Amino acid sequence: MNTFLALAVMSVMGITVSASTHVYAQPDKKQLVVGQLQFLTNFHPLIQVNNTKRLQINYGLLPLTAFNWNADNECILCEEVPTLENGLAKIVANADGTQGMRVQFALKKNLAWGDGKPVTSKDVAFTLKMANDPNIGFSEFNPWVRAKSIEIVDERTFVLILPKVTPGFASWDQILPEHLEGPIYSANGTSESYVKQTLYNTDPTNPGLWNGPFVLSEYRTGTRITWTPNAYWPGEKPKLEKITLTYRNNSSALIQNLLSGEIDAVPVSPGGISFGQMLDVRKQRADLNFQTTAGTNLERIALNLDNPIIADVRVRKALLMGINREAITQALFDGQQTVAHSLLSDTNPLFNQAIPRHGHDSDAAMKLLSDAGWSPAKDGICTNKKGDRLAIDLTTTAGNQTREQIALVIQDQLKQICIEVKPRFLPLQKYNGEVSRHREFTGMIMSSIRFSPSTSPRIALGSDRIPSEGNSWVGNNFSGYSSAKMDGALDKFQSALSAEEKKSAWADIQATFAEDLPMLPLYFYSEAYVTVPGLKGFEQNTFDPLMIWSKNWYRE
Template sequence: MKMRNLLTATVAAIALLGPATLPAAAQPDKSQLVVGQLQFLKNFHPLIQVNNTKRLQVNYGLLPLTAFDQNAENQCILCKELPSLENGLAEMVDNPDGTKGMRVKFTLLDGLSWGDGEPVTSQDVAFTLKMANDPDIGFSEFNPWTRASDIEIVDDRTFVLILSEVTPSFASWDQVLPSHLEAPIYEANGTADSYVKQTHYNTDPTNPGLWNAAYMLSEYQIGTRLTWVPNPHWPGKKPEFERIILSYRDNSSALVQNLLAGEIDAVPVSPGGISFSQMLDVQRQKGDGLKYHIVDGTNLERIAMNLDNPILADVKVRRALMMGIDRKAITEALFEGQQPVANGLLPDSNPFFNPDITRYSYDPDAAKALLQEAGWTQGGDGICVNDKGERLSFDLATTAGNQTREQIALVIQSQLGEICVDIKPTFVPLQEYNGELSRRRNFSGLIMSSIRFSPSTTPGIAVASDAIPTAENNWVGNNFSGYSSPEMDAALNEFQQALSAKAQRAAWQTIQQQFAEDLPMLPLYFYAEAYVTVPDLSNFNVVTYDPLMIWAQDWKRE
């Protein structure tokens, strides 16, 4: 009852966020689009310390080589034709040691240029690949360049990526960097810390030569605003807007008020914007006065646990925590049931979902019984202790300013308190969370954030032994729990070599079951992908896997 009352109070508090009276909206300037945002980036480099919030901001001006569209189909973005085994642009080859590798051929779009007029060339790809394979730098692992061990340059626009292993994601690749600007910086700064401080993306972000999309950055006001304007050298469709302005607020309540007042034209629904519950409240207040773009999502909200902590290393404790959280009640109270409970790494609706995995329903009695088996008994203050006198107490850290996460952290504190677990919520600024706290694993208990597995991204980024961030790998990887399992690594290896849908499905089945048994993370729910916009914004297609601003040149106001 206590937990239900807390959820009810949380929802009631959300309803108070809208202003009592709103000023009359000014006549809209349809030559521009103002997008409300939270969490201004301190590190603007597109391939280092990447997270979902960064991808939503950087992709206005820097495009990946390929991306998944609103139909979840992989498409060429900077290239002419997507490689496949069928069209011969991808082929399996024999490596000198007798193993199998791949050769994947791309041709860049005709006329593709950086915003300063310099052409985007195969040399830029070669430079990006060189940096990616430098262990002292540490790029992201969404569609990592490190899958390619070498490159053959055919001409200025055509190149062949050489992969030492067969992988189903051979046709999915991240952004390319401008060698004419970044190569001198890289050569002079051989470590990640030094390079990040000196890269043009952080020292001179409005340099047009950094951007290769339909828009390029023209204004950069720290903590306040980013302004994107048309790239005069973009060879594709001319953008519809004269500028797209990312306008930052300190908290999501301010975004709600500005949206209702007509001061912003669009806002993401977490991450980087308002919460889903706030969107529902806006919808109740504004109705058809705004447009609500909602699709089922694949972004998993999860709690990572530091398994170096001997208490959390006990799988019985982890399972008890899972059974002590009423995820269904959370999604019903905060999201009106529109965000599905996560039973594992994939949504139940995913065609690769394994329906036979071990599931953990809310069962506080079973949770307390498991804790007793693990040696924990309730102390005088209601919190469990073991025979060493240690209390069953953990910090739970998440990103400050994200209202949904802050609310859920408080609810989880209440729920786990009912099974004698003491939870101390802490709310950390995004930059600190993504840096020192999570990537350097400077936490002893629990941290809450999200992760997405696209069709081209191996789940190994979060559960493989070699994805544990360490000083040796320059803190690259999303295995913040520090989970290491030979069985999981073997299943991930099978997935990495699976080219057919049947083989991929079989590998996914094993991965999901191993995950469910070991519980290296606590899955909570899957985000719906959502935006709220002015009603006359068209061609604004919310996508499931990649940022929708990759296609920003198509947006317009009718």
């Protein structure tokens, strides 16, 4: 099957939409049913974190700060965002002559867990203690490990002590309840043991685990979870009385349930229906709401650089140049997903316009493969002088129609340049566990990653972020990429405070990335949801999950 025929086949794999039924799930405007594709097997908010988990946890457990729809960092659990200008953040001299930081926060007044216990500075200290335990392995989106110690001023006020100057000093993730999780952590000193015993997995409906406007009140494995208002939330009360996340095995079922009125809202991939399905529905159901905005979520292919075939940068560049990303985004997304040439979109003011873009060029790709010692055999697949076959696995998540389609198209496109691609579709738990985080793949894996203004690209590119048993499998450097040049550029980024320094550091990171291609950038997801009419306050976001502001949602 040639590329264009494969793309045509993909288009007919979408669903047939009936425009006859306009029934909606909740005549009760105080309730909302949200369709989801992937049920979480680990509900802990700070361990094995991915974009899917972030979309499901933030109804009930809020980060200290977050970037809103205007890309402004705002306090979520605190009173005021620390800055150098307001004096809540200070650069200080360390004992060894280097520079560090002191960053002061005050928690919101009357902030409480869902069991009525106050959220205090002791909870922050407990979270920080766990984060700095190398046996546990916390998230690296806005990592707590940036702070090595804490000074507790009073029940609500604390100072984080950072040994290094970092531009993300005002961005911090969720806080854990010391009164509930403290004893469990003390009794379970490894990540494997703790994850099995944490209340987030053994008793997720315990209200004391949640500090946001909602608490998780119902949990049915693989089927649904329900969020209801937190009686102790001190801020503006939620306008909805119930938000139910209901799960389906595939994206076609999600969209059919939306059309039949069983669900009120559904995310567009990742974690929901495909972008192509959304476009198909939009053509025939103008009564629904289609909320989209340009995104920053990068769909990428990580490459196992331990594989001697992929270790050759010429092969990596040939792989990228053999993939027609423009054709994919046109066929699947009606051209509405931006082709990625680096870690940042080329519309981002920090994008380095000088980097090579490695566009689709089959002839140039074949030349690179020839230079690397590969030539087509009788069956059209390349071999080298040793008789090795140019065959590479491509693994991604099962049930995600968009990724499954893209994997099949990439298989067809790379066959045109004598590369045999073998797609594998795995359940989310297996994919996120041993396959990606334990790096038990031999070729390529496809997933997404997002770099907010506070998240260092080190999580995916730093040589110290290669997941291993020694670091409790933390980090998103699934490729196993190690480069002194890149590490130097990342160090430069992590000490950049001014806009000029940050832009210079990003330029170096992107230049080294383009030279080495440790992973293959595909495109940037548009942030999108399909919802029933009348859902308001549902502000799309480009950096942090919109669920953080779910208390603002209401239905007319």
